[in-house]
Amino acid sequence: MLSVKGLSVHYGAIRALREASISVARGELVALLGPNGAGKTSLISGIAGLVRAAGEVVFEGKEIQRLATEDRVRRGLSVTPEGRHVFANLTVAENLRLGAATRRDRDGVGQDIEKYLGLFPILRERNRQLAGTLSGGEQQMLAIARAMMSRPSLLMLDEPSLGLAPRIVAQMFDYVSRLKEEGVTLLVVEQNVMQALKHADRAYVISSGIIRHEGRAEELRGDPKLIESYLGS
DSSP, X not given: OEEEEXXXXXXXXXXXXXXXXXXXXXXXXXXXXXXXXXXXXXXXXXXXXXXXXXXXEEETTEEOTTXXXXXXXXXXXXXXXXXXXXXXXXXXXXXXXXXXTTOOOHHHHHHHHHHXXXXXXXXXXXXXXXXXXXXXXXXHHHHHXXXXXXXXXXXXXXXXXXXXXXXXXXXXXXXXXXXHHTTOEEEEEXXXXXXXXXXXXXXXXXXXXXXEEEEEHHHHHTOHHHHHHHHXX
16 A cells, blocks of 8 residues: 655754655555654655655555645545644644545435544543543544545554553554444554554664564564663563
């Protein structure tokens, strides 16, 4: 579904990503692991068109590197940013409708709102509440539901467990696994190594802007030296 070859990202003189190459097959949950500043966010931002990047990005068999971010969304590529970035002064319902801004099927939008309020029941309870008053875990659920409102075939999640209590982290990954069961392909950026590897099919390890290792999730889980070397845990 997604093929990234030789992707590089610079911020002025800083080279944040160095010719990274990854692939994601349809139906997979692929984890992108690495410490702070490793280049994880730069990689998915380059894929989404949120930052300028050199290299090749092929999605569903078509090169998309020259497309604007909104056109990539229309093609089925969506991302939930690190830190959630919900619209704090809008209600839960308004945030969800904004997630469907590229769509014109009004009935379908309504059906999807019901679908994701069903997946995240607490959001139904908070439907008319301002997003800025939600807890961190509730905001993350809203960010994921909002991204799903564009009906992506590939969803990229940037640090979905960031700042959440351990109990909520486990719950969040259960929700992510349910999306996978429904046919959504996922690329998940995560620092919580064990939770990510527990749910992923494959994983890439990135450090200092370079992809250092790739393999099946169970193989990486069974290699403590690799995890300690690149992930510090």
